[in-house]
Amino acid sequence: MSDEMEPDQTILETRGLGKRFSIGTRFSKEGRRVVHAVDNVSLAVRRGETLGLVGESGCGKSTLARCLVRLYDITDGRLLFDGNDITSQSLAELRPLRRRLQMVFQDPSASLNPRRRAGDLVAEPLRVHTRLGAAGIRGRVAELFELVGLLPDHVVRYPHEFSGGQRQRVGIARAIALNPDLVVLDEPVSALDVSVQAQIVNLLADLQEKLKLTYVFIAHDLSVVRQVSNRIAVMYLGSIVEEGPSEEVFSAPAHPYSQALISAVPLVETTPGGRRKRIILTGDVPSPLDPPAGCRFHPRCPVAQARCRVERPALIEHRAGRKVACHFPVADGSARP
Amino acid sequence: MMLSVRDLRVSFRTDDGLVRAIDGVSFDLEGGEILGVVGESGSGKTVSLLAVMGLITDPNAVIEGSIRYKGRELVGLPARELRRLRGSEIAMIFQDPMTALTPVYTIGWQIAEQIRAHRKIGKAAALERVEELLAEVNFPNPREAMSRYPHQLSGGMRQRAVIAMALSCNPALLVADEPTTALDVTVQAGILDLVRKLRATHNSAVVFITHDMGVVSELADRVMVMYAGRIVERGSRAELFSDPLHPYTRALLGSIPPLSGEKPRRLPAIPGSPPSLLRLPPGCAFAPRCPVRYEPCDAARPALPGGNHAAACFRVAQA
Amino acid sequence: MIYPILRRLGQMLFVMFGISVIVFLIFFATPGADPAARIAGRNASPEVLEAVRHSFGFDRPLYVQYALMMKKIFITGDLTSFVNRGWKVVPAVLDSIPVTLSLVTGAAVLWVVFSIIIGIAAAATRDSWLDKLLMALGLLGISMPVYWLGEVMNLFSQSRYHDTWLFSWVPPLGYKNFSDDPKGWFLTLVIPWITLAVLYIGIYGRVLRAAILESMQEDYIRTARAKGLSETRILLRHALRTSLISFVTLFGLDFGALVGGSALLTEVVFGLQGIGKLTYDALQSLDLPMIMATVMYASMFVVIANALVDFVYILLDPRVKTS
Numbered sequence: 001m002s003d004e005m006e007p008d009q010t011i012l013e014t015r016g017l018g019k020r021f022s023i024g025t026r027f028s029k030e031g032r033r034v035v036h037a038v039d040n041v042s043l044a045v046r047r048g049e050t051l052g053l054v055g056e057s058g059c060g061k062s063t064l065a066r067c068l069v070r071l072y073d074i075t076d077g078r079l080l081f082d083g084n085d086i087t088s089q090s091l092a093e094l095r096p097l098r099r100r101l102q103m104v105f106q107d108p109s110a111s112l113n114p115r116r117r118a119g120d121l122v123a124e125p126l127r128v129h130t131r132l133g134a135a136g137i138r139g140r141v142a143e144l145f146e147l148v149g150l151l152p153d154h155v156v157r158y159p160h161e162f163s164g165g166q167r168q169r170v171g172i173a174r175a176i177a178l179n180p181d182l183v184v185l186d187e188p189v190s191a192l193d194v195s196v197q198a199q200i201v202n203l204l205a206d207l208q209e210k211l212k213l214t215y216v217f218i219a220h221d222l223s224v225v226r227q228v229s230n231r232i233a234v235m236y237l238g239s240i241v242e243e244g245p246s247e248e249v250f251s252a253p254a255h256p257y258s259q260a261l262i263s264a265v266p267l268v269e270t271t272p273g274g275r276r277k278r279i280i281l282t283g284d285v286p287s288p289l290d291p292p293a294g295c296r297f298h299p300r301c302p303v304a305q306a307r308c309r310v311e312r313p314a315l316i317e318h319r320a321g322r323k324v325a326c327h328f329p330v331a332d333g334s335a336r337p
Numbered sequence: 338m339m340l341s342v343r344d345l346r347v348s349f350r351t352d353d354g355l356v357r358a359i360d361g362v363s364f365d366l367e368g369g370e371i372l373g374v375v376g377e378s379g380s381g382k383t384v385s386l387l388a389v390m391g392l393i394t395d396p397n398a399v400i401e402g403s404i405r406y407k408g409r410e411l412v413g414l415p416a417r418e419l420r421r422l423r424g425s426e427i428a429m430i431f432q433d434p435m436t437a438l439t440p441v442y443t444i445g446w447q448i449a450e451q452i453r454a455h456r457k458i459g460k461a462a463a464l465e466r467v468e469e470l471l472a473e474v475n476f477p478n479p480r481e482a483m484s485r486y487p488h489q490l491s492g493g494m495r496q497r498a499v500i501a502m503a504l505s506c507n508p509a510l511l512v513a514d515e516p517t518t519a520l521d522v523t524v525q526a527g528i529l530d531l532v533r534k535l536r537a538t539h540n541s542a543v544v545f546i547t548h549d550m551g552v553v554s555e556l557a558d559r560v561m562v563m564y565a566g567r568i569v570e571r572g573s574r575a576e577l578f579s580d581p582l583h584p585y586t587r588a589l590l591g592s593i594p595p596l597s598g599e600k601p602r603r604l605p606a607i608p609g610s611p612p613s614l615l616r617l618p619p620g621c622a623f624a625p626r627c628p629v630r631y632e633p634c635d636a637a638r639p640a641l642p643g644g645n646h647a648a649a650c651f652r653v654a655q656a
Numbered sequence: 657m658i659y660p661i662l663r664r665l666g667q668m669l670f671v672m673f674g675i676s677v678i679v680f681l682i683f684f685a686t687p688g689a690d691p692a693a694r695i696a697g698r699n700a701s702p703e704v705l706e707a708v709r710h711s712f713g714f715d716r717p718l719y720v721q722y723a724l725m726m727k728k729i730f731i732t733g734d735l736t737s738f739v740n741r742g743w744k745v746v747p748a749v750l751d752s753i754p755v756t757l758s759l760v761t762g763a764a765v766l767w768v769v770f771s772i773i774i775g776i777a778a779a780a781t782r783d784s785w786l787d788k789l790l791m792a793l794g795l796l797g798i799s800m801p802v803y804w805l806g807e808v809m810n811l812f813s814q815s816r817y818h819d820t821w822l823f824s825w826v827p828p829l830g831y832k833n834f835s836d837d838p839k840g841w842f843l844t845l846v847i848p849w850i851t852l853a854v855l856y857i858g859i860y861g862r863v864l865r866a867a868i869l870e871s872m873q874e875d876y877i878r879t880a881r882a883k884g885l886s887e888t889r890i891l892l893r894h895a896l897r898t899s900l901i902s903f904v905t906l907f908g909l910d911f912g913a914l915v916g917g918s919a920l921l922t923e924v925v926f927g928l929q930g931i932g933k934l935t936y937d938a939l940q941s942l943d944l945p946m947i948m949a950t951v952m953y954a955s956m957f958v959v960i961a962n963a964l965v966d967f968v969y970i971l972l973d974p975r976v977k978t979s
Contacts, residue, residue, distance in 0.1 A: 198606035227594035266551030424884030
């Protein structure tokens with residue numbers, strides 16, 4: 001992959017994308033309140049890459065994912081897919097694009113209809129979006145089952161008859177059935193046993209290579225995200241605080257939050273005494289209903305200054321290919337001595 | 338010896354026959370020691386500790402073997418006696434702090450309830466103790482937190498409240514069942530720190546159940562790896578992580594993606610999935626997924642030998 | 657605190673307005689439902705019909721009729737019956753309110769107390785013979801039609817065994833004012849209370865048992881056990897407390913409906929001139945002013961009962977207050 005990115009290599013782009021939810025009614029005590037679940041997110045996903053989206057619960061990563069595939073209506077900013085503005089297209093207008101833009105959910109047992117057989121579940125998008133006949137569909141389903149590592153006779157099974165890993169394979173087969181360009185994966189391995197996670201991570205890598213897929217990969221498990229992503233974006237309280245090539249961000253995080261997040265991951269230390277320095281954040285993530293003024297991270301930030309309390313830092317490029325939203329980015333950025 | 342478990346077996350009568358969830362688990366625990374129990378879902382790590390707590394209430398459960406706490410046999414102990422130990426001598430922290438507290442009572446009320454169940458003290462004195470406890474688990478404003486209901490606290494705060502409750506009677510043994518799994522990593526780091534600190538201040542022994550090898554390696558003095566209801570490997574933290582013996586332990590460690598250094602193109606994954614307890618293979622339960630399986634593995638179950646660092650594996654025994 | 661109450665009042669007015677319009681339209685605007693024809697009686701000549709129509713104001717536009725009726729119910733209170741001319745409707749309704757309230761409140765006390773006892777006893781002894789017996793009895797209570805049970809009670813207490821020591825205290829059917837004769841009030845109502853409560857004891861006992869057993873599966877019950885609490889305390893303070901939330905919902909709905917006239921069958925069987933009986937008679941003779949007044953009254957009660965339930969909710973479940 002060359003470093004020179006031509007504009008047409010961007011497949012999905014958000015410009016100042018935001019998602020607001022209203023809580024309560026005009027009649028409730030606090031009146032109608034607005035939550036900025038996603039706030040002013042500008043991202044570009046390049047063809048063939050995997051963009052990892054990390055952050056803790058409530059940071060808005062899943063909401064952003066749902067906005068990217070238009071499961072949620074976008075309230076601010078714009079969303080462009082392959083150069084087309086799809087911010088506010090109707091479902092009918094979206095239909096031709098829908099097959100190129102798919103999503104895999106965290107809990108396969110919740111996202112697959114328990115009363116349908118696996119074969120039917122995978123065939124469903126083919127029936128809706130293609131003109132394949134019964135035989136054609138059967139052939140394509142068999143092909144997909146092989147692709148995701150399921151046995152041909154698994155088509156007649158019901159979701160509950162599968163193990164968690166196999167169920168997620170069905171979910172993946174369904175998502176890739178229409179040869180999409182981009183797949184948004186929302187915590188696809190989080191519900192799986194550790195020994196099964198690696199299989200799915202490998203499967204996703206294989207499929208990406210074979211089918212030239214682009215991924216947006218959302219997870220809270222940082223080591224999994226590092227394994228699959230070329231680039232990562234770190235979210236905090238609805239906004240992106242850092243973005244860059246995954247290796248660089250992990251080895252030298254520039255935002256104090258990324259630094260704390262990465263340092264908090266418990267690691268297997270084979271060398272005794274090789275314990276890392278850990279940054280423990282005080283306090284909790286503030287409520288998105290009442291976000292702090294200035295930098296949203298400042299109440300928990302170990303290096304916050306007076307300026308951070310009043311002025312909100314923008315996400316800007318602080319060195320080649322690295323963006324950070326911080327007035328005082330970590331200079332050498334080494335999280336682990 | 339604080340806790341000594343010998344040949345613990347827990348089975349459940351089901352429509353499909355007897356399911357053995359725990360099969361021949363034995364371990365010892367000294368005062369002030371942290372024992373990490375690692376395993377995947379269905380490995381029996383939670384069931385074995387619920388058995389120790391006497392919290393298996395399923396009428397279809399059969400518990401056999403011996404659990405001795407400070408020399409006293411707990412299996413078959415009358416419910417009344419067991420209740421006196423539970424909450425005062427042996428306390429437990431659960432996985433999901435969202436559901437572990439009764440939603441309709443305040444934090445202070447719930448902690449005071451436990452204190453007053455075991456100590457003969459008045460309401461005011463109990464509430465004073467609650468305030469101390471909440472301060473100890475790093476509540477910034479303990480007095481105010483006492484009057485909060487569980488839903489008014491964040492997940493991390495709730496887990497701290499549950500820990501404060503567990504500590505309220507100075508237990509000698511603390512059983513923690515995946516206490517950080519439902520929490521974010523930065524919150525988890527704080528809780529792990531707290532557990533470490535409490536071991537130092539209260540000198541409690543801790544059994545820490547988790548599926549996360551990283552958490553175990555940060556916290557535990559000794560580690561026990563479980564698979565399909567049995568212990569497959571046991572050792573000190575240093576031994577187990579620098580020189581894992583059992584193929585399952587090795588594979589599990591290998592399948593965790595690294596957070597620094599070279600990124601493997603593919604992860605060394607374990608094929609298949611954990612077996613159903615209803616249909617365990619006749620030999621070693623890990624054999625169908627094992628990369629170094631050979632004939633003996635399908636014939637009999639390997640036993641866990643004695644010693645500080647040991648693995649239940651024919652290959653290891655052979656070497 | 658003042659704001660939610662005002663909101664409640666607003667909702668109440670809106671609901672009552674909606675109901676009054678619907679009821680009014682059903683009786684006046686549906687084809688074939690000509691109240692004048694009903695009042696004038698069968699085979700009335702067109703002239704008579706026209707006279708009736710005029711004297712009752714049926715020849716004026718619908719909204720005028722509606723406005724007049726509302727004014728007579730709420731402002732002047734001098735609405736008179738179509739059927740028994742000169743009979744003031746509003747005092748008739750007001751007179752029947754204490755009868756129905758006495759009947760339903762007494763029955764409610766019985767059914768709440770006994771269903772809680774039964775629910776707890778059955779849940780505590782789950783799958784034992786006691787649990788099975790109580791649930792079978794509950795089902796029996798639910799299956800017995802209230803008019804049948806009432807007649808049987810009457811048969812035993814008023815005639816067949818009236819002269820035995822068991823039922824000799826039972827006074828004749830009818831209602832006695834509490835202020836005139838408290839003892840008589842109580843004695844006349846004992847049998848109706850039991851009759852009405854039996855069904856609800858059955859329903860509520862079974863519902864509560866199911867709710868308690870469901871709560872017993874919750875994680876916080878395991879926490880309570882881990883705290884070393886006694887099973888009794890776990891059942892009463894933790895499982896029952898959280899189960900009461902669904903119990904209260906059900907209670908509010910049933911109580912509101914009964915006070916609003918659903919206790920009709922019990923009232924008829926025991927000769928109590930309550931609101932149910934009043935509505936029933938009015939419907940029989942298509943006495944529109946009476947129907948209007950009783951329906952207004954019933955809807956008011958259902959809405960008030962719901963408001964009370966919401967209030968008890970806040971006491972029972974702190975999550976309601978903040979969300």
